[in-house]
Amino acid sequence: xxxxxxxxxxxxxxxxxxxxxxxxxxxxxxxxxxxxxxxxxxxxxxxxxxxxxxxxxxxxxxxxxxxxxxxxxxxxxxxxxxxxxxxxxxxxxxxxxxxxxxxxxxxxxxxxxxxxxxxxxxxxxxxxxxxxxxxxxxxxxxxxxxxxxxxxxxxxxxxxxxxxxxxxxxxxxxxxxxxxxxxxxxxxxxxxxxxxxxxxxxxxxxxxxxxxxxxxxxxxxxxxxxxxxxxxxxxxxxxxxxxxxxxxxxxxxxxxxxxxxxxxxxxxxxxxxxxxxxxxxxxxxxxxxxxxxxxxxxxxxxxxxxxxxxxxxxxxxxxxxxxxxxxxxxxxxxxxxxxxxxxxxxxxxxxxxxxxxxxxxxxxxxxxxxxxxxxxxxxxxxxxxxxxxxxxxxxxxxxxxxxxxxxxxxxxxxxxxxxxxxxxxxxxxxxxxxxxxxxxxxxxxxxxxxxxxxxxxxxxx
Amino acid sequence: xxxxxxxxxxxxxxxxxxxxxxxxxxxxxxxxxxxxxxxxxxxxxxxxxxxxxxxxxxxxxxxxxxxxxxxxxxxxxxxxxxxxxxxxxxxxxxxxxxxxxxxxxxxxxxxxxxxxxxxxxxxxxxxxxxxxxxxxxxxxxxxxxxxxxxxxxxxxxxxxxxxxxxxxxxxxxxxxxxxxxxxxxxxxxxxxxxxxxxxxxxxxxxxxxxxxxxxxxxxxxxxxxxxxxxxxxxxxxxxxxxxxxxxxxxxxxxxxxxxxxxxxxxxxxxxxxxxxxxxxxxxxxxxxxxxxxxxxxxxxxxxxxxxxxxxxxxxxxxxxxxxxxxxxxxxxxxxxxxxxxxxxxxxxxxxxxxxxxxxxxxxxxxxxxxxxxxxxxxxxxxxxxxxxxxxxxxxxxxxxxxxxxxxxxxxxxxxxxxxxxxxxxxxxxxxxxxxxxxxxxxxxxxxxxxxxxxxxxxxxx
Numbered sequence: 001x002x003x004x005x006x007x008x009x010x011x012x013x014x015x016x017x018x019x020x021x022x023x024x025x026x027x028x029x030x031x032x033x034x035x036x037x038x039x040x041x042x043x044x045x046x047x048x049x050x051x052x053x054x055x056x057x058x059x060x061x062x063x064x065x066x067x068x069x070x071x072x073x074x075x076x077x078x079x080x081x082x083x084x085x086x087x088x089x090x091x092x093x094x095x096x097x098x099x100x101x102x103x104x105x106x107x108x109x110x111x112x113x114x115x116x117x118x119x120x121x122x123x124x125x126x127x128x129x130x131x132x133x134x135x136x137x138x139x140x141x142x143x144x145x146x147x148x149x150x151x152x153x154x155x156x157x158x159x160x161x162x163x164x165x166x167x168x169x170x171x172x173x174x175x176x177x178x179x180x181x182x183x184x185x186x187x188x189x190x191x192x193x194x195x196x197x198x199x200x201x202x203x204x205x206x207x208x209x210x211x212x213x214x215x216x217x218x219x220x221x222x223x224x225x226x227x228x229x230x231x232x233x234x235x236x237x238x239x240x241x242x243x244x245x246x247x248x249x250x251x252x253x254x255x256x257x258x259x260x261x262x263x264x265x266x267x268x269x270x271x272x273x274x275x276x277x278x279x280x281x282x283x284x285x286x287x288x289x290x291x292x293x294x295x296x297x298x299x300x301x302x303x304x305x306x307x308x309x310x311x312x313x314x315x316x317x318x319x320x321x322x323x324x325x326x327x328x329x330x331x332x333x334x335x336x337x338x339x340x341x342x343x344x345x346x347x348x349x350x351x352x353x354x355x356x357x358x359x360x361x362x363x364x365x366x367x368x369x370x371x372x373x374x375x376x377x378x379x380x381x382x383x384x385x386x387x388x389x390x391x392x393x394x395x396x397x398x399x400x401x402x403x404x405x406x407x408x409x410x411x412x413x414x415x416x417x418x419x420x421x422x423x424x425x426x427x428x429x430x431x432x433x434x435x436x437x438x439x440x441x442x443x444x445x446x447x448x449x450x451x452x453x454x455x456x457x458x459x460x461x
Numbered sequence: 462x463x464x465x466x467x468x469x470x471x472x473x474x475x476x477x478x479x480x481x482x483x484x485x486x487x488x489x490x491x492x493x494x495x496x497x498x499x500x501x502x503x504x505x506x507x508x509x510x511x512x513x514x515x516x517x518x519x520x521x522x523x524x525x526x527x528x529x530x531x532x533x534x535x536x537x538x539x540x541x542x543x544x545x546x547x548x549x550x551x552x553x554x555x556x557x558x559x560x561x562x563x564x565x566x567x568x569x570x571x572x573x574x575x576x577x578x579x580x581x582x583x584x585x586x587x588x589x590x591x592x593x594x595x596x597x598x599x600x601x602x603x604x605x606x607x608x609x610x611x612x613x614x615x616x617x618x619x620x621x622x623x624x625x626x627x628x629x630x631x632x633x634x635x636x637x638x639x640x641x642x643x644x645x646x647x648x649x650x651x652x653x654x655x656x657x658x659x660x661x662x663x664x665x666x667x668x669x670x671x672x673x674x675x676x677x678x679x680x681x682x683x684x685x686x687x688x689x690x691x692x693x694x695x696x697x698x699x700x701x702x703x704x705x706x707x708x709x710x711x712x713x714x715x716x717x718x719x720x721x722x723x724x725x726x727x728x729x730x731x732x733x734x735x736x737x738x739x740x741x742x743x744x745x746x747x748x749x750x751x752x753x754x755x756x757x758x759x760x761x762x763x764x765x766x767x768x769x770x771x772x773x774x775x776x777x778x779x780x781x782x783x784x785x786x787x788x789x790x791x792x793x794x795x796x797x798x799x800x801x802x803x804x805x806x807x808x809x810x811x812x813x814x815x816x817x818x819x820x821x822x823x824x825x826x827x828x829x830x831x832x833x834x835x836x837x838x839x840x841x842x843x844x845x846x847x848x849x850x851x852x853x854x855x856x857x858x859x860x861x862x863x864x865x866x867x868x869x870x871x872x873x874x875x876x877x878x879x880x881x882x883x884x885x886x887x888x889x890x891x892x893x894x895x896x897x898x899x900x901x902x903x904x905x906x907x908x909x910x911x912x913x914x915x916x917x918x919x920x921x922x
Contacts, residue, residue, distance in 0.1 A: 245749025288706020
């Protein structure tokens with residue numbers, strides 16, 4: 001594929017971005033070709049523009065030469081949306097020029113290349129944070145492009161609800177840069193065009209800067225692992241919601257299978273959780289005052305009095321999260337697995353998971369599903385360890401995927417992509433479940449912003 | 462204009478919606494032709510479809526006959542977006558078929574014709590509400606179409622952040638109904654098409670049903686009116702934000718001129734507010750437990766200790782809000798006035814308002830501005846009582862409008878429409894301040910959904 005990029009075009013690209021801006025050797029390209037969950041791709045080259053003007057110049061170059069580029073941030077995505085397929089990579093990692101905190105305004109305007117951990121490290125001094133918890137450190141641009149959600153959505157909302165503005169360069173014939181950056185909390189001027197760039201995986205343009213609404217850092221946090229009988233998983237949630245209000249910051253459900261894996265792989269962590277054999281729940285409370293412990297404790301006492309809990313272990317929040325983060329660590333080591341990212345209306349969670357588990361048991365008796373649920377927002381991560389015969393057969397894997405998706409989407413009003421977004425790994429599902437009327441508009445916008453279809457790993461048509 | 466609708470077409474329309482669905486006599490039309498702030502229009506007819514299928518049939522009729530329709534909900538908008546200009550009115554008031562509360566899911570799926578007060582009255586039994594506070598009772602469809610904001614945005618976000626789904630009928634040649642209604646908190650399937658219908662004043666289609674995320678009703682509320690020196694208006698805000706966290710539910714600033722009006726028109730209310738002669742602030746706290754009073758009191762004590770307040774009156778929340786709502790009542794009685802709806806980054810509020818006030822004093826010395834600010838989100842409602850000579854001259858009114866907008870938009874990074882949206886009253890400003898690149902996309906979407914430009918009072922091109 002590299003041979004498809006003419007040498008003269010590559011030289012021109014190098015002149016646009018300078019020596020540090022263009023990588024072409026196999027050893028330099030390697031780290032842009034691999035992502036979590038053993039995802040991988042192959043890059044023809046990596047271009048690393050250093051500011052918005054360079055991004056615009058690179059996109060103009062791609063447009064003129066009809067050369068495809070996949071935008072890539074921290075490369076922490078889970079659907080291969082940022083991985084090249086013999087194409088070029090446009091890495092946003094050198095977009096670092098801007099980091100403007102407005103403490104009174106409680107906003108941050110930041111270049112796309114800053115990542116979540118760096119951002120929150122710098123914001124801590126001002127008592128602020130960008131409240132996203134995904135167990136990884138995506139880039140600012142990547143969070144906008146995938147509308148990152150995660151474990152704290154229940155309290156803080158998704159990234160879309162925090163994006164006050166953005167700047168995006170698009171690969172049209174005019175080299176357009178859209179300046180939609182003003183960090184205004186209220187702005188109703190007709191079409192809110194920035195929404196088009198949120199959650200669309202870079203199909204329409206490259207987000208080079210974003211303005212986020214920040215949250216005050218909580219003054220206190222408290223967490224507990226609970227043993228909850230399956231039939232009470234939602235009762236405990238709604239009970240804590242009404243008692244703790246917006247202080248409830250996480251409600252993470254772990255299935256018995258996942259708990260057993262934890263005991264096998266991280267026995268040293270098991271004393272932090274109740275020994276129940278059933279479902280466990282990680283609950284976290286984050287308060288503006290120092291009362292998080294009291295609030296959590298009184299909430300748990302009330303739930304216990306109502307007979308909803310069988311056991312609870314309270315402990316420092318970071319200890320309790322280590323247990324939660326250990327589970328994807330385990331499943332990442334398991335190979336091969338199929339990792340699905342589902343959501344349903346939360347009142348349908350119980351019926352949906354029972355249906356999925358029962359139908360899998362009939363059709364795929366050798367697969368034992370592992371579940372992690374963000375029950376507060378209806379999210380279920382379903383991890384399916386694959387038998388050898390299925391793993392070796394691409395069509396069989398896809399059939400399994402659609403088997404589960406059909407149940408979730410058609411029988412329980414859910415989605416095949418709660419928070420991972422759209423990439424090559426679920427593009428078939430996009431075509432299958434997203435209504436044609438929606439895809440037509442997506443395609444019309446694609447033609448407007450990217451008439452030569454040079455940007456992104458999927459074109460959202 | 463009525464004569465422009467052929468009798469045969471009108472008869473056909475009557476057959477689509479039945480006798481209750483079509484109004485044509487002057488007395489029947491009158492109430493659809495008048496809105497708050499003395500806004501008025503003229504209707505050729507009013508069509509009132511009773512469900513989504515009838516809306517689609519009406520839009521198909523409008524498309525075929527090329528007859529313009531303005532969608533209208535509760536007709537409480539402030540920029541004339543829902544008023545007819547000799548065109549037909551498509552009233553959503555009979556869209557009442559659906560009211561589905563999911564208490565565990567904390568969601569509501571509701572037909573567009575239900576209004577805010579009705580919705581919250583019915584939800585109260587389940588301890589839930591749709592947390593919008595605008596001092597009027599817009600329809601569900603209207604709130605989506607204008608992305609309603611209001612005084613509680615600081616705690617609960619705008620309507621956009623609460624819309625989980627919607628159904629919309631569009632006037633294309635296929636009679637398309639877009640079903641984007643699933644009430645999912647997480648759904649990242651590429652383009653989030655519903656965003657296009659939020660805040661666009663019905664230019665693209667008629668929202669017939671919406672799914673909202675609800676909030677638990679707070680268990681306790683407490684409110685106070687504060688006397689705050691101008692230089693501390695933002696300090697008190699950030700201080701209370703850090704102490705009260707997400708319990709802080711309103712922070713409304715009233716200028717000294719507005720306070721004097723209150724004393725003149727509602728002397729019986731003045732004992733509820735401090736007698737300071739300066740700026741007053743209404744602050745409200747809403748808590749999940751019974752501690753709102755304590756939380757507010759301790760927050761105010763801390764601010765007093767820091768020397769940020771000069772006086773405070775605590776009282777029942779509904780009493781304190783009566784004072785706040787009295788001010789627009791007064792300004793509505795004043796005639797003529799120009800009412801502007803501005804927002805800036807909140808750290809720029811002080812500089813922006815000082816600039817506006819100073820420049821108005823120079824160029825328009827006879828105009829004394831009245832201000833109401835949602836300072837928590839950077840919003841400023843600026844009400845300008847008009848001298849006779851300006852009021853009588855449409856161009857002079859428009860020049861005054863642009864005089865203020867230029868300062869806010871060009872010098873302070875703000876917007877000419879914080880929450881009122883786009884309608885005939887500020888369409889000139891739309892053309893002046895919204896970048897052409899944005900308007901081009903808005904126009905392309907208009908052509909897609911409404912190729913014959915039959916829907917809405919402004920066409921967002």
